[in-house]
Amino acid sequence: MTTTVQQTDSAVETNDEVILAVNDLRTYIFTRAATVKAVDGISFSLRKGETLGIVGESGCGKTMTALSLLRLVPRPAGRIVTGEIVLNGEDILQKSEDEMRDVRGRQISMILQDPQTSLNPVFTIGNQLREALGIAHKENKRSMLGRAVDALRSVNVAAPERRLDDYPHQMSGGMKQRVVGAIAMSCEPGVIIADEPTTALDVTIQLQYLRLLKEIQANTGLGIIFITHDFGVVARMCDRVAVMYAGRIIEQGEVRDIFNAPAHPYTQALINSVPKLEQRVGRLYQIDGQPPLLSNLPEGCRFAPRCAYASDQCLESYPQSYHMKDGHYADCWALDPAWQGTPIAEFIAPTGRTG
Amino acid sequence: MQRFIILRLLQGLLAVFVISLIVFALSRVAGDPLAAILDDESGKEQIELLRKQWGLDQPLHIQYLTYMRRLLTGDLGTSFKWDRPVAELIAEKLPATIQLSAFALIITGVIAFPIGVLSAVKKDSWFDTGGKMFAILGQSAPTFAVGLILMWIFAVQLGWLPTSGKGGLRYMLLPGFALGYYNVAAIMRLTRSSMLDVLDTEYVKLARIKGIPEWRIVWKHCFRNALIVPLTYFSLILAVLITGSVVIETIFAWPGIGQLVIQAIVSKDHITVQAIVMLFALLYIGINIVTDIVYAYVDPRIRYS
Numbered sequence: 001m002t003t004t005v006q007q008t009d010s011a012v013e014t015n016d017e018v019i020l021a022v023n024d025l026r027t028y029i030f031t032r033a034a035t036v037k038a039v040d041g042i043s044f045s046l047r048k049g050e051t052l053g054i055v056g057e058s059g060c061g062k063t064m065t066a067l068s069l070l071r072l073v074p075r076p077a078g079r080i081v082t083g084e085i086v087l088n089g090e091d092i093l094q095k096s097e098d099e100m101r102d103v104r105g106r107q108i109s110m111i112l113q114d115p116q117t118s119l120n121p122v123f124t125i126g127n128q129l130r131e132a133l134g135i136a137h138k139e140n141k142r143s144m145l146g147r148a149v150d151a152l153r154s155v156n157v158a159a160p161e162r163r164l165d166d167y168p169h170q171m172s173g174g175m176k177q178r179v180v181g182a183i184a185m186s187c188e189p190g191v192i193i194a195d196e197p198t199t200a201l202d203v204t205i206q207l208q209y210l211r212l213l214k215e216i217q218a219n220t221g222l223g224i225i226f227i228t229h230d231f232g233v234v235a236r237m238c239d240r241v242a243v244m245y246a247g248r249i250i251e252q253g254e255v256r257d258i259f260n261a262p263a264h265p266y267t268q269a270l271i272n273s274v275p276k277l278e279q280r281v282g283r284l285y286q287i288d289g290q291p292p293l294l295s296n297l298p299e300g301c302r303f304a305p306r307c308a309y310a311s312d313q314c315l316e317s318y319p320q321s322y323h324m325k326d327g328h329y330a331d332c333w334a335l336d337p338a339w340q341g342t343p344i345a346e347f348i349a350p351t352g353r354t355g
Numbered sequence: 356m357q358r359f360i361i362l363r364l365l366q367g368l369l370a371v372f373v374i375s376l377i378v379f380a381l382s383r384v385a386g387d388p389l390a391a392i393l394d395d396e397s398g399k400e401q402i403e404l405l406r407k408q409w410g411l412d413q414p415l416h417i418q419y420l421t422y423m424r425r426l427l428t429g430d431l432g433t434s435f436k437w438d439r440p441v442a443e444l445i446a447e448k449l450p451a452t453i454q455l456s457a458f459a460l461i462i463t464g465v466i467a468f469p470i471g472v473l474s475a476v477k478k479d480s481w482f483d484t485g486g487k488m489f490a491i492l493g494q495s496a497p498t499f500a501v502g503l504i505l506m507w508i509f510a511v512q513l514g515w516l517p518t519s520g521k522g523g524l525r526y527m528l529l530p531g532f533a534l535g536y537y538n539v540a541a542i543m544r545l546t547r548s549s550m551l552d553v554l555d556t557e558y559v560k561l562a563r564i565k566g567i568p569e570w571r572i573v574w575k576h577c578f579r580n581a582l583i584v585p586l587t588y589f590s591l592i593l594a595v596l597i598t599g600s601v602v603i604e605t606i607f608a609w610p611g612i613g614q615l616v617i618q619a620i621v622s623k624d625h626i627t628v629q630a631i632v633m634l635f636a637l638l639y640i641g642i643n644i645v646t647d648i649v650y651a652y653v654d655p656r657i658r659y660s
């Protein structure tokens with residue numbers, strides 16, 4: 001099903017094949033001490049068959065973004081405050097909790113970060129797979145069994161018939177990860193979010209898993225949102241990338257464009273911190289300082305306190321979004337034609353301000 | 356699973372053996388078994404006769420073997436006080452105790468698990484706070500006090516329920532609740548806290564992502580996992596029931612084993628006390644084995660290790 005979605009926000013493209021469009025989404029966590037602005041006004045879209053990477057340091061709101069898309073923000077503290085999440089033409093924020101259950105798993109699904117703990121230890125994986133299938137199809141037991149076997153086969157589990165009666169603790173980490181993938185994809189959702197799906201796996205299994213995701217995507221036209229803190233994985237996996245910093249997307253665009261010409265000093269720093277094959281030795285570049293607390297955000301640009309280029313303007317007001325080309329946007333005052341400060345030289349590692 | 360059960364049964368047998376040794380040893384350490392029934396005027400020959408008759412002149416290990424042989428054939432000796440076979444006394448009183456304990460256990464299950472689960476699901480609500488207070492009371496008030504207070508309110512003041520004795524369900528309510536209250540409170544708190552842990556796990560998140568209805572997530576995915584912790588305390592529950600029954604049966608004049616053992620202790624009826632202690636130990640071991648099997652059924656990680 002493809003639907004035309006009219007977008008007014010500049011950062012969101014309008015495309016016939018857009019299956020997910022997020023518009024000015026804000027998700028806050030209200031703790032007793034403070035309000036944590038985990039997601040603070042982000043917009044992006046995802047097309048059919050496309051892989052969008054969301055990159056950023058730990059704690060910048062990636063997981064909270066993902067959970068918002070499923071409306072599974074931890075309650076009662078967390079709440080989606082404003083925004084639109086248009087999935088297959090409908091704003092899911094307008095749906096009731098009952099209607100949401102039909103959205104989850106069927107239209108949008110998610111692979112959680114840790115495969116070791118994502119499966120229920122007291123039920124067989126056959127049981128857990130059939131449960132996901134059964135709610136969608138209400139079929140009889142036998143055909144569901146067949147579908148469960150198919151689901152396992154689709155993620156390259158060997159001898160799936162024999163695996164159905166296994167418990168999670170009887171499987172290896174990589175196998176569990178694939179089973180989690182099979183469960184998440186069993187109802188053929190149009191969008192799947194993979195939240196740092198490989199951090200718990202070793203490198204070869206990581207690569208296998210990423211390749212598997214791409215294969216499934218090629219066969220089904222699945223839209224993937226791939227969350228990671230590793231720009232190297234982005235380069236391998238994604239078509240487009242959104243760079244998150246302190247609850248905002250500070251730059252997004254085609255992976256190619258962002259790698260060739262990163263506009264935001266933070267993106268430049270992130271790319272510089274990716275280990276390159278030809279420079280195995282030597283220290284990796286690291287950004288000095290800490291990201292701001294999401295409960296106590298600075299007035300202006302959130303990266304300004306760590307940015308080598310920051311001017312008074314950067315500290316005073318949040319930058320506008322500037323369009324470079326083909327959906328490549330970045331939020332940085334230095335991109336303004338009227339910018340008076342030091343021009344951003346590409347690939348110069350900002351040294352950061354300390355204190 | 357079969358191997359697990361067999362292994363557990365063998366361990367149980369070993370425990371029974373060790374306990375029989377201990378009970379036997381205690382009965383010999385506790386003083387001359389004859390002292391209780393003989394007075395100072397008893398003649399020397401009479402004492403010797405009884406000694407012979409009871410086998411007390413034999414070496415200890417022979418005495419133990421005799422004791423075990425009798426035990427295995429169901430011969431628990433004859434009570435001094437009632438002048439009847441102890442086995443008969445126990446057979447007469449045991450059903451009442453089992454009835455009351457089972458009732459207390461059912462109350463525990465029926466009240467503690469749902470309240471524990473709901474307290475976790477509705478954390479920090481008035482329901483949760485109320486449950487917390489109910490539990491604190493149950494865990495701090497001694498069993499006899501709960502029994503007396505309940506009796507005073509519902510039997511003496513309101514006159515809704517009988518004060519004591521054995522009869523239908525009406526007679527069981529007060530002693531059953533008094534006996535079960537501590538366990539209700541303990542299991543409620545355990546269920547709540549383990550439920551909170553489970554609700555926070557990744558597999559519950561995955562279940563939500565699958566689009567499963569919330570009630571199913573709570574009662575299928577969470578409850579079975581949350582049950583594991585309270586289950587490990589099942590043998591403690593039983594210990595509370597056994598010790599509690601002694602107190603509660605006395606307060607509510609419930610004609611069970613608890614009452615029997617108190618009467619036997621008061622009249623220094625060693626044989627009866629010894630038999631009942633052995634019985635309690637057997638019950639305890641038996642329930643432990645059942646618990647472990649249920650536990651293994653609930654948690655496959657145990658079943659397969």
Ligand SMILES: Nc1ncnc2c1ncn2[C@@H]1O[C@H](COP(=O)(O)OP(=O)(O)O)[C@@H](O)[C@H]1O
Binds near residue numbers: 029038061
């Ligand atoms: N349950 C919670 N209560 C309070 N703050 C939270 C909670 N969960 C996450 N946060 C905060 O929300 C922010 C975003 O977290 P998250 O989305 O998990 O980051 P990421 O996935 O990018 O590492 C973090 O600063 C974190 O401290």
Ligand SMILES: [Mg+2]
Binds near residue numbers: 062063195
């Ligand atoms: Mg995360």
